[in-house]
Each structure stands twice: as C-alpha cells, then as structure tokens.
Amino acid sequence: MMMNGWLEMTAKGQEQQMPLSNGNFELAEDSSEPDVMINDDSDFPVNYTTSLNPTGIADWRVIQNGVQLLTNNVYLPAPSDPLSLCCLHLNMPGYDNTSQGAIQTILNFIPALDVLYNVTFDMARDPDADFNEADISMQHSVYMNGQLVDQGIHVPIFNITDTPSYISWSTEMFTIVGLSVLTTLEFESLSINYGCLIDNVKIFQIS
Numbered sequence: 709m710m711m712n713g714w715l716e717m718t719a720k721g722q723e724q725q726m727p728l729s730n731g732n733f734e735l736a737e738d739s740s741e742p743d744v745m746i747n748d749d750s751d752f753p754v755n756y757t758t759s760l761n762p763t764g765i766a767d768w769r770v771i772q773n774g775v776q777l778l779t780n781n782v783y784l785p786a787p788s789d790p791l792s793l794c795c796l797h798l799n800m801p802g803y804d805n806t807s808q809g810a811i812q813t814i815l816n817f818i819p820a821l822d823v824l825y826n827v828t829f830d831m832a833r834d835p836d837a838d839f840n841e842a843d844i845s846m847q848h849s850v851y852m853n854g855q856l857v858d859q860g861i862h863v864p865i866f867n868i869t870d871t872p873s874y875i876s877w878s879t880e881m882f883t884i885v886g887l888s889v890l891t892t893l894e895f896e897s898l899s900i901n902y903g904c905l906i907d908n909v910k911i912f913q914i915s
C-alpha cells in the first residue's frame with residue numbers, strides 16, 4: 709500500500725482513494741471543553757447537536773438533532789482501524805425525544821463527470837440498543853449541486869450476544885456517479901434513541 713498524502717492506491721491498484729477529511733471522526737472538539745480536542749481523557753460520550761457545537765467534529769456538521777462520539781476504549785473499534793480512538797453514534801440518546809441525528813460533509817474534491825466512486829464505511833448496531841427495539845437503520849444521501857442524486861438505507865448485521873466490547877462491525881458500500889459539481893454526503897439515523905455506529909468513511913474512484 710502506497711501513501712502519498714491523501715492519495716492512496718489500494719493493493720489491487722485499480723481504485724484510487726480520494727480525499728474525505730476526518731472520515732474516521734478522530735478530529736473533534738470536546739464539546740464540554742470548547743476548543744479542546746477529544747483525547748483519551750475526554751469525558752465520553754461527547755455530544756454534538758444542531759445547537760451545541762454542530763461543527764465540533766472537524767469537517768462535519770450536525771444537521772438534525774444530536775449525535776455522539778463514543779470511545780473505542782469501551783466500544784470495540786471496527787477491524788479496519790483497531791487503533792481508532794472513537795466512532796460516531798448517529799443518535800444522541802434522550803435528546804429531543806427522537807434523537808435521530810444526521811451529519812453532513814462536503815467532499816473536498818469535485819467528482820468528475822460520469823466517473824464512478826465507491827463510498828465505503830464501517831457500520832454496526834449500537835450494542836446498548838434493546839434487542840427488542842424496532843429495526844435499527846440509517847440512510848445515506850448524496851447531493852450534487854444541492855440536488856439529491858443518491859439515497860440508500862443500511863441495516864446493520866448484528867448478533868444478540870453483542871456487547872460494547874464485542875460489536876459486529878460490517879463494511880457498507882454504495883456507488884455514486886460524478887456530475888462535476890459540489891458534492892455533499894449525509895448520514896441520517898432512522899432509529900429512535902439508539903441507532904447505528906459508523907466509522908472510517910472513505911471514497912474511492914473506481915473508473
């Protein structure tokens with residue numbers, strides 16, 4: 709694997725990783741201590757809402773209700789990054805009755821016209837959710853020049869034996885077609901109170 713700044717060729721050499729800032733959610737302010745970055749000593753979970761430090765997670769914006777960063781000292785990190793400090797919970801339990809959070813990022817490159825890109829991310833069901841609870845799921849949305857061009861629902865695979873220290877992570881993927889305009893990516897929880905965990909959002913050019 710060759711690293712060249714944000715350019716990374718995969719082992720296959722056929723996909724080129726494109727820039728997506730802070731897709732691993734490691735850069736964020738501790739919302740209880742504004743301007744202090746989260747670290748091992750932060751008081752997790754760290755909460756962000758549309759009114760409480762909505763841009764505290766670098767390069768992302770909370771656009772609906774609240775989300776929280778959970779420490780991977782307690783919540784098993786996804787296998788693709790065992791050294792992850794934290795992952796994102798798309799809900800903020802107890803907040804605003806529903807707590808179904810949503811976050812948004814603007815891609816820091818313009819996806820070229822008619823070129824295909826794969827967006828991948830790690831996803832899991834928050835193991836704190838009651839297993840009797842209704843289906844837990846999330847939705848991705850892609851906007852190009854403000855127009856919705858792609859949307860999909862993701863339902864995490866899990867085991868009823870999952871606990872914070874043993875989480876069934878899986879990797880999700882969807883494909884978008886470039887339109888040579890500003891492109892925005894959103895993730896939204898479709899679940900009440902407890903929802904999906906996500907981490908390691910990446911984008912690859914595949915054609």
Ligand SMILES: [Ca+2]
Pocket residue numbers: 732733734789792793794795907908
């Ligand atoms: Ca992470």
